[in-house]
Amino acid sequence: xxxxxxxxxxxxxxxxxxxxxxxxxxxxxxxxxxxxxxxxxxxxxxxxxxxxxxxxxxxxxxxxxxxxxxxxxxxxxxxxxxxxxxxxxxxxxxxxxxxxxxxxxxxxxxxxxxxxxxxxxxxxxxxxxxxxxxxxxxxxxxxxxxxxxxxxxxxxxxxxxxxxxxxxxxxxxxxxxxxxxxxxxxxxxxxxxxxxxxxxxxxxxxxxxxxxxxxxxxxxxxxxxxxxxxxxxxxxxxxxxxxxxxxxxxxxxxxxxxxxxxxxxxxxxxxxxxxxxxxxxxxxxxxxxxxxxxxxxxxxxxxxxxxxxxxxxxxxxxxxxxxxxxxxx
Amino acid sequence: xxxxxxxxxxxxxxxxxxxxxxxxxxxxxxxxxxxxxxxxxxxxxxxxxxxxxxxxxxxxxxxxxxxxxxxxxxxxxxxxxxxxxxxxxxxxxxxxxxxxxxxxxxxxxxxxxxxxxxxxxxxxxxxxxxxxxxxxxxxxxxxxxxxxxxxxxxxxxxxxxxxxxxxxxxxxxxxxxxxxxxxxxxxxxxxxxxxxxxxxxxxxxxxxxxxxxxxxxxxxxxxxxxxxxxxxxxxxxxxxxxxxxxxxxxxxxxxxxxxxxxxxxxxxxxxxxxxxxxxxxxxxxxxxxxxxxxxxxxxxxxxxxxxxxxxxxxxxxxxxxxxxxxxxx
Numbered sequence: 001x002x003x004x005x006x007x008x009x010x011x012x013x014x015x016x017x018x019x020x021x022x023x024x025x026x027x028x029x030x031x032x033x034x035x036x037x038x039x040x041x042x043x044x045x046x047x048x049x050x051x052x053x054x055x056x057x058x059x060x061x062x063x064x065x066x067x068x069x070x071x072x073x074x075x076x077x078x079x080x081x082x083x084x085x086x087x088x089x090x091x092x093x094x095x096x097x098x099x100x101x102x103x104x105x106x107x108x109x110x111x112x113x114x115x116x117x118x119x120x121x122x123x124x125x126x127x128x129x130x131x132x133x134x135x136x137x138x139x140x141x142x143x144x145x146x147x148x149x150x151x152x153x154x155x156x157x158x159x160x161x162x163x164x165x166x167x168x169x170x171x172x173x174x175x176x177x178x179x180x181x182x183x184x185x186x187x188x189x190x191x192x193x194x195x196x197x198x199x200x201x202x203x204x205x206x207x208x209x210x211x212x213x214x215x216x217x218x219x220x221x222x223x224x225x226x227x228x229x230x231x232x233x234x235x236x237x238x239x240x241x242x243x244x245x246x247x248x249x250x251x252x253x254x255x256x257x258x259x260x261x262x263x264x265x266x267x268x269x270x271x272x273x274x275x276x277x278x279x280x281x282x283x284x285x286x287x288x289x290x291x292x293x294x295x296x297x298x299x300x301x302x303x304x305x306x307x308x309x310x311x312x313x314x315x316x317x318x319x320x321x322x323x324x325x326x327x328x329x
Numbered sequence: 330x331x332x333x334x335x336x337x338x339x340x341x342x343x344x345x346x347x348x349x350x351x352x353x354x355x356x357x358x359x360x361x362x363x364x365x366x367x368x369x370x371x372x373x374x375x376x377x378x379x380x381x382x383x384x385x386x387x388x389x390x391x392x393x394x395x396x397x398x399x400x401x402x403x404x405x406x407x408x409x410x411x412x413x414x415x416x417x418x419x420x421x422x423x424x425x426x427x428x429x430x431x432x433x434x435x436x437x438x439x440x441x442x443x444x445x446x447x448x449x450x451x452x453x454x455x456x457x458x459x460x461x462x463x464x465x466x467x468x469x470x471x472x473x474x475x476x477x478x479x480x481x482x483x484x485x486x487x488x489x490x491x492x493x494x495x496x497x498x499x500x501x502x503x504x505x506x507x508x509x510x511x512x513x514x515x516x517x518x519x520x521x522x523x524x525x526x527x528x529x530x531x532x533x534x535x536x537x538x539x540x541x542x543x544x545x546x547x548x549x550x551x552x553x554x555x556x557x558x559x560x561x562x563x564x565x566x567x568x569x570x571x572x573x574x575x576x577x578x579x580x581x582x583x584x585x586x587x588x589x590x591x592x593x594x595x596x597x598x599x600x601x602x603x604x605x606x607x608x609x610x611x612x613x614x615x616x617x618x619x620x621x622x623x624x625x626x627x628x629x630x631x632x633x634x635x636x637x638x639x640x641x642x643x644x645x646x647x648x649x650x651x652x653x654x655x656x657x658x
Binding site for chain 2 (some may be wrong): 001133134136143146147178180186187188189210211212214215225226227228230231232234235236237238239241242243244245246247250251253254256257259260261262263264265267268270271274276299
């Protein structure tokens with residue numbers, strides 16, 4: 001397998017990016033194509049033990065930075081590592097593209113300039129795997145499409161179903177709609193309209209679910225417009241961070257509880273690892289004509305490696321081909 | 330002050346409801362009018378020490394139950410404690426109405442049958458005070474209106490501003506829009522349109538905020554459509570519950586961390602109390618022509634008392650009159 005890794009992606013590029021690529025090349029023996037400024041990548045590789053690894057460098061002179069306005073950068077920086085890297089996938093020279101860079105940037109580059117959409121797909125969507133303790137859940141969409149129609153959401157359901165089969169190995173994925181109540185009468189007009197569509201398309205549609213049911217793993221795939229999905233994901237992250245902060249402060253507030261906190265530290269560490277999204281990898285951009293995985297800007301080498309693992313699974317599961325067939329059907 | 334307490338509200342009515350009313354009557358010396366089935370209320374009061382308290386019973390033969398479909402119940406159960414109780418406020422015989430009952434039910438009864446909307450208000454909204462560690466925040470709306478227009482949200486901003494002044498004592502409340510990004514270019518079309526309206530109406534509008542900024546108390550009032558607001562609130566609650574569950578499990582998983590957890594227990598208790606919404610009271614229904622506070626179905630006597638406290642503050646702050654003036658302006 002040949003996987004493109006955007007060496008200029010993460011907040012600290014190219015350090016964690018190159019290190020993660022080396023880890024992945026060593027673990028799985030795949031060929032990793034590092035795309036970005038050749039001198040910077042070469043310098044970073046010099047510090048690594050790369051003996052026997054299949055690593056290649058493809059030069060790209062420009063970088064789409066985190067602060068760049070996505071549409072502008074996608075239009076103007078045409079020799080960016082995102083353009084060059086996704087073009088390698090488009091041209092059949094690689095099987096997947098992985099980046100920890102500007103999400104809006106790669107979305108625009110892949111959708112509008114290089115890979116483009118799979119025939120029939122209205123809107124590509126961001127579909128992270130959320131590592132809840134009760135089970136891993138795919139949510140489509142968490143931010144690519146702030147405004148959605150029922151037809152977009154119907155396609156998100158198809159793509160999520162395919163992805164849960166191919167990457168999570170679910171046999172007959174339970175597909176749900178995120179809503180403000182379980183009854184089919186609940187939801188905004190978008191949810192109500194989409195509910196009717198999803199009930200009649202041969203999916204294992206389990207209806208509307210509220211956040212607590214989603215966290216309790218009552219579905220494998222959750223369909224939602226990108227605005228509400230983004231609110232869900234960011235509220236979840238912000239709440240977890242706030243709560244751990246408050247717990248830390250309260251534990252430190254008295255000597256006795258501080259000792260207790262010290263003894264309980266291994267438990268807190270296990271909790272953190274269990275809920276860490278970077279253990280899962282990155283967020284796939286479903287609906288473009290090629291495998292694209294977007295990692296978090298704050299990725300370390302370990303997170304980059306996990307994002308590459310996720311790209312491998314998507315390639316092995318034939319996600320793109322399965323979406324093509326699912327959308328046509 | 331005369332406050333109506335729906336004795337048939339909570340999941341365990343009339344037990345916590347009546348007990349909470351007794352606590353409130355004792356603490357503040359207000360007159361509490363208990364509305365509901367007279368025999369059930371009288372029986373419950375018999376077990377309480379009510380000497381010197383101003384407690385009155387007004388009979389209502391019907392109960393809108395939690396399982397009742399709101400629109401149907403509001404139309405058919407016209408002698409419910411919700412109809413009779415809110416009518417007392419409408420007729421000037423009481424200053425506020427408090428219930429821990431069916432939210433949709435009281436919404437329908439108050440809006441369509443008894444109090445009705447303040448002149449000019451398009452849609453009443455549910456506006457809880459969220460007790461974040463960094464500061465208390467009012468969010469409007471968290472579920473009364475799944476589909477909203479920019480004009481609805483503009484009015485939510487006015488009502489939230491008034492409420493933050495009157496009940497939280499904020500001088501010049503910072504009003505924000507919940508969004509999927511801070512820039513004014515972010516958001517779905519509803520947020521973008523509303524952003525323009527809020528920027529030009531003399532409020533202290535601080536722009537779009539993401540969930541993490543809301544939890545960090547970067548605004549006093551957060552304006553949002555009822556669907557996304559509901560997703561925000563329920564995701565927050567579900568995440569907190571999931572996280573505390575995982576922490577508990579991991580602490581119990583080894584003897585050493587279990588001892589640590591035991592020692593740290595007072596800290597966890599303080600965290601729970603700090604974040605408990607029932608410490609704040611209930612959720613006001615803003616925009617109807619009278620003070621209505623809706624407590625959680627699982628309220629205990631302490632939570633009922635806090636909801637009554639919140640009703641007192643809304644009356645003292647002149648919330649209804651201030652909304653009337655704000656909407657006219």
